Amino acid sequence: MRVEGVAVELGGRLVLDDVHLQVARGELVGLIGPNGAGKTTLLRSILGLVPTVAGRVLINGQPTRAGRNNVGYVPQRHEFAWDFPISVEDVVMSGRTGALGLFRRPKQADWAAVGDALDRVRMNDLRQRPVGELSGGQRQRVLVARALALQPSTLLLDEPFTGLDMPTQELLSELFMSLARDDRAVLMTTHDLASALYSCDRLALLNRTVVAAGRPDELTEAQVWMDCFGVGETSPLLRILELAR
């Protein structure tokens, strides 16, 4: 997955400018930045959902296009209607809606893909359960399975840790790492620096553009973090970073 000089304008404001980013298969990359830095917008432009005013996004060498690009997307948990009366496996199957196309019903191969996805996130035992009865961590895993039902080579995760406790976050981190090891390019936005430093192969600091990118142990310079987040040198953020090392 390659982002090459992408710029995005929303409501006349330049939200992203000259963004360059690459995520290779087998790699888990964390996208870090303050609120309003354009993290979600970057994910949406990778999906082909927002028009870019400059640059391009390539998935497996092809320009991105919504519904045509073999990218699995895991939106923030609150985007989903959890009060809908539907079972876990049907939600995962809904991830294949676009691939199935109009007027087509799921076939055996589709159910096999759903079964694989549920296995992958260890939710097969709960496949019949109504989604409204799941815990936060289970819900997140259902959304990941829904994205995996497409068997994508690239996976985008938007704030998967928000509102989850530490043990759940750790289990999810391990899942994301193992998904990347299975020859997928995984890009995840997160506010959770500790998890990101621990689990991601590389980090990209985003604030309208990619301020810095590299392995967690390469991003040691305090100035870079201060620039990205717009904080001073006494910020607790910097102390957390030092503790994490």
Place this chain on the structure above:
Amino acid sequence: MSPIDFFLDLINPDLSFLPKALLIAVMSSIVCGVIGTYVVLRGMAFIGDAVAHAVFPGLAVAFVISGNLVLGGTIAGVLTAVLVALFSQNRRLKEDSIIGVFFVAAFALGIVVISQAPGYAGSLQQFLFGSITGIPDEDLFVVGGTGLVILLVAFLLHKELVAITLDREMARSMGVKVFWLDIVLYVLVTLAVVISVQTIGNILVLALLITPAAAARLLTDRLGVMMLLAPVIGAASALVGLYVSWSWDLPTGGTIVLVLTAAFLLAWVFAPRHGVLARRRPRSAARAASPAANAPAFAGQ
């Protein structure tokens, strides 16, 4: 009046309007029950209300020029639905404000138009509150045919309609045409409303759309079951409502809605898992009824 007398009246050739009214009420309840399920799950009851009111000017125009009521109502309802969908693309105003503007405007237009017709007070009352007399035979076919088309379209687009309700952003990312599916759903709601207006009336038709689906939602956590239950509740209420209104000489539309409301309240109290009584059970009993949500231990590979 006993149910047997009601049945005898139904087959009495002098009262031929009665079985027609029953058939139309039951058919429209079934269609409204299915479409209402989407409306309730989308949380777009207000749009249903808007469309219900918006068909009024179309009915009025058709009435004044002696045209086809179903056609007139459909054109007006669809026009309003499309206007709402278009205007709500503007992010400065929320959808409910747009709806508030257009549906009252449409209703006002209907009142102005129908005031031009002779004998307008009687026909106004008929439109607003429904009537079981004076239904032409051809309406049976119009309502039946339209109802079948509505159900067929919903069946064919079911998976997409569910996908855009679950998660619009994800649906977009999969290349699902969210905007067009919204319009299709609005049109389906409009058609369901139009074919139901005849017996139950313009103001009360919203109940046929919302109440059975809402009651069904309380009774089940399965979408398929909900989509079967809602039309059953609607049709049964239409039957009971017509019987009660015929026996005691009460207005039909109002009686059907009150029966529906009673069904909803029963579901509210007695629903097996989400009802008031079920929640009151001691916690231990509730826990025994549903196995604890213990996920298997989870580890990456």
